[in-house]
Amino acid sequence: MDPALHRVVVLVLDGAKPLDVGIPAQVFSNRPSMPYEVHVCGAKPGPVTGGDGLSYHVADGLEAFDRADTIFVPGYRSPADTEAPQVVVDALIAAHQRGTRIAAISTGAFALAQAGLLDGKRATTHWHYTRVLSERNPLVRVDENVLFVDEGNVLTSAGAASGIDLCLHLVRRDHGVALSNHVARRLVAAPYRSGGQAQYVPRSVPEPLGDLFASTREWALGHLAEALTLESLARNARVSPRTFSRRFVEDTGYTPMQWVLRARVDLARELLERSDLGVEQIAARVGLGSDANLRLHFHRILGTSPTEYRRTFSSPTSPS
Template sequence: MPEHKVAMLVLPGAAPLDVGIPAQVFAPRHGLGYRPVPCAAQPGAVPGRDGLGFTVEAGLEAFDDAGTVIVCGFRNPTGPIDGRVLDALRAAAFRGTRMVAICTGAFALAAAGVLDGRRATTHWQMAPVLAREYPKVRVDGEVLFVDEGQVLTSAGVAAGIDLCLHIVRRDHGVRASNTIARVLVAAPYRSGGQSQYVPRSLPEPLGDVFAATREWALRHLETPLTVDGLARHAGVSARTFGRRFVEDTGYTPMQWVLRARVDLARELLERTVLGVDQIAARTGVGTGANLRMHFQRILGTSPSEYRRTFAGGKLATADVPAPAGHLTAAAR
């Protein structure tokens, strides 16, 4: 697999987790051709936050042949940023390099003008500050991450995992991202549109019941699923189930079920020779026309185009569905 260099910009006050997330997700051991390279304004020691620092061997020249540049979150994002860093970010974006920011890394991209006119996000606590400091950026402080094509941004802390897995999914497909998620013991699928922060006032046992219901639904995606049926499984009224499901996941029950079905369809497109109508039936969306409509609305592509992009000529010969269990972690 051709090498894809991922330049990880470590700025003064870098957050250890924001550096560690891409280092692990894009680690060479996963066999996807990624090579993460930490870099800084100049090689050497870079102070971090939370009592940890970094020793970085590469300078900004790491951007020159990188396929992706990731700006890790850092302390004091409203303070001055080294002009050499801003120039290097602008040059990389101009060359068409994929530009990514985790958490407050969005402030560096904004300062370089890379986010002008684009939708972007950052940690929900800093989103109002980003909007105030950079009015040309369309800040959405409620979502986990934003994919604007060449430029992607994530919310804070663990949302960096969601964004990096999304990038793997975009580059190599659902199966590859799910494999990495299992290694990291992370949820394989949390949509970028999911809420960053949902206030919870639920008793803990009720959360356990809903997790069991979601896992049950993942094992029965091919069957008709309704809010009433899910609520019966959870042992609550449909009204209570719908309201608390949104509080817990950021989606209505049927929105969540639809996305789970589309995600299973993606894996079936990658792993089997099943036709679109067969996959539609096995994922519970009914007809091939329905599956095409949902793919276009949610993913912006068609099932056939998705298969051409991600199956890679290695379709399974066995006419069997992939198990729904690959989504189980997302239900918890």
């Protein structure tokens, strides 16, 4: 085991969903660009009956937690009718007490809740199970309208695809936006969907309008240095500002101008990582005008300064 690598352990429980298991294994797989290594374990070594007609054979038991930096608990079938084995619950509690980061994908949140790791915290799971999770665990503040929730060393995500968003968020948290964007390109995934984005919209959204909004977001990303307004975005989408604003919030969880601001900060992060441009030059290039304005929004959104961010992330690993 290379001590320089961040060790990710994926726990496979009975009924584990194949996609939920595969997402962290794929995202964090070791390669020249990725300072991670992945290990898969079960409650004990040997065969594990999975969901969707698949089964697993794991070489390691829960002793793998002892060397983990991050533990993933993938979703599993029938969480409302089954509980995680007590030995798994005890191992999760012990890992949490050691300071290990623990993340759940989809219904994996039920195991974290059973261990008490979500008590007093915000959390989410697949929208189909949010009510059950809330009713069974009244101390957990279940949010059914988000893709993932980051509570520091305990994270939860919604349905399977949002597990990709959670994993990219952790790469971004660990190593910056440049490496996260590189991983997203490798996965052919959206480079950034915020945790606050709605996981499920129960009403019908006309498909042509959604396509227009996607193209408008892409257009905006290419024009961040310009004076973007609600009116100019709506004009590009060929709808009224009122309609654009309402539908945009439904689609993304942000107002149009909040989304533009975060896109500008995200671009500033990448320029801080990958260029030698000064803070004032970067502020102008991303459309924030002055270095003071960039520092203000950078601190509000990320809780740090551009200078400190550059110091932390200015030497990204070469992509591969």
